Amino acid sequence: MSKKTDVFKAKISEYLSLDNVFLFWKGRVALYAILKAIGIKEGDEVILPAFTCVVAVNPIIYLGAKPIYIDIEPDTFNIDPQKIENKITKRTKAIIAQNTFGLPANIDLILEIAKRNNIFVIEDCAHGFGGTYKGKKNGTVADAAFYSTQWNKPFSTGLGGIAVTTNSDMAEKLRKLEKKAIQPSFKETFLLKGLLNIREKLLSSNTYWVALKTYRFLSEKNLIIGSSQGYELEKPVMPPDFLKGFSDVQAEEGIKYFEKVNNEYKIDKLISHRKKIASLYKKIIIDLGFEPPFEPDYTDHTYLRFPLLVKDRNKFFRLAQDNKIELGDWFLSPIHPITSNFEFWYYRYGENPISEYASKHIVNLPTHSKINEDFIDKVYEFLKKNKDEIIGCYLTENLIREET
Template sequence: MNSSQKYQTNLKSIFGAFDAFTMWKGRVALYAILRVLGIGKGDEVILPGYTCVMDVNPVKYVGANPVYVDIEPDTFNMDVSLLEQAITPNTKLIIAQHTYGYVCDMDELMGIAEKYGVTVIEDCCLCVGSTYKGKLAGTFGIASYFSGQWNKPFTTGIGGMVTCNDENVAQDIQELCENELIKPSFKEVLMLQAQLWVYKALIYPRTTALAQNLFRWLTKKGIVVGSSSNEEFEPKMPENFFKAMSSVQAKEGVKKMKSLEANIEHRKKMSSFYDELLGNKGWGIRQFDSSKQDPVMVRYPVRVKDKQKAIEDAAKHGIELGTWFECALHPIETPLEKYDYEIGMCPVADKACEQVVNLPLHTRVSKKTARRTVDFITKYCEEAFA
């Protein structure tokens, strides 16, 4: 069994899926799902108006139309009370994005989908290990997709994964991959291997801001394998997009699966510690229905008065501060009009984009780092989730 097969077997086992598949990026995984579900021209795909443009691109690549639903202010997930009014006769798919690790209200969402005969898939790119009524996120829809990009729950450098909860979908993805999936180039694999070495050796909370700025510059110059290329900010599929995962990524994935339980436990512990630290300073903490869900956070979101100043000052002081989401279709460079989004369509999401930054929870974050981060960010905080 090679590394890719081992990784797929691990994923299949964790999620109790019919099958699992690995790909170059998370957006490639979404594209594969859309293809086998027959989503195409004129179809409508519902997703939250608080996401990454790389989630919208595959929808455009297959000729479908994205339909955006506003979010809840506390969990940043789709406001399911608005979902039904977004459904039309052309609606073929709902993407349930589990934002920051919070799980969507899956009872209500699945009930509405069943009422109208609409298929549901799950976006678990920001969510690994979270549960809803004791059931893992990623096990509700017909299929789910994940990302192993640098700042996700665990990283394989970049990387995408699909888990299938339907045998026919699994068989169709297997056939699609056998017929159309291409291998990454030797240069791409070599660059990615080098980047993984650098990441392991040099990326810590104090160095993250500097490293991110350098990485973005190198990506634009084509010197490193970035999470997004310049051509991916257009709703036209790039050449050689439908690409397989390399053995380098798969081997890294197998390693990360061995430490997944410890990773999840660390994130839960540090999230609770942020709750404690922020609460002690009089700031609001996370608000979610703990009787329904047990989230494993990828990052800890807070609202600030002046987001841009907070980000700039954090970089100067060696504070790791995430910018998700810079606009309704992150990142800020996205030409929103090309993706059928206008400011004001999702006002709660637009407000969140103006206010929300997020605090690190990865395994290199210690309690000392968390204290330093909270001491810094509370100078800029609004009362959280107000």
């Protein structure tokens, strides 16, 4: 590790009040390292929500284990703890609890189930850095957790993954894996630096749709270092250079978020901004006669994305594009963005009605640092005009029954 990566690590460690922090090229690599440190191997099973990104499923399969999908709660979009226990078998080794859109899962209930069954809990905090569960920072109460610092995550180093653990045995193993990781090449870090510069200078809500399409097209064709390369979406086969480390370019970018301005970390300012934008969206939603997103009392929702369910997703996306409204598509499938060959990921379509309903109807409004009150006004006009297209901000069992 270089000096810059050590400085970044120390900042994360201080912020989370955790000693064991390890850095990797991407969040998915951090998850892979955690699974390997736990000892996940051929024939094991790992439980996770059926409403996630496929790159968070791949590492399980890379290790020869099988993902076991659990349906989500209709109101939080997180794994339903009530549905976990009867999927546990002798082969189950871990449960992954994801912080969907910045809202943590009910981790105490999950920890209880895990303890009873002697299995590990990993928090997927890709969306949840900086948020809290019962006053404790996301990722600090489970056996291990990982964060993503990819482009559209709570704070971004372009690409990046952080693994943390409260277990000293696991820490030792993670330290070895971090050391063993291949260093990113000069070309990779050079391209990443270039993309970071372009994003800083050019990306705004107005250029969003063009930029997103270009970036996704180039990464699917493996022409730039995208967050998901084409091969990861074709079949879960581990590339030889998957276990890759964190670079100075990423560390330099990450350190900026832990500088203090008026005694407040920049990352905390950014989280406050997201919450403020979410509170403005909530006002709009209420004004239009809907209920805002459900916020369980155990949590501090940091609103990486603001969820909205619509009747016809494709139509709504077309309308948004025509009106230059930036809109996210998490998650357009239970294993986003996969829409065919589900069996490669052991997913059986039809088994998780809530996740499947959500993934057909969900869109998300952005809360990032470039979202300002002008954009909110545009969103207000847009949603008012297309009110008949909206279902609401969370699901109910009734809604799902009606459709099925």
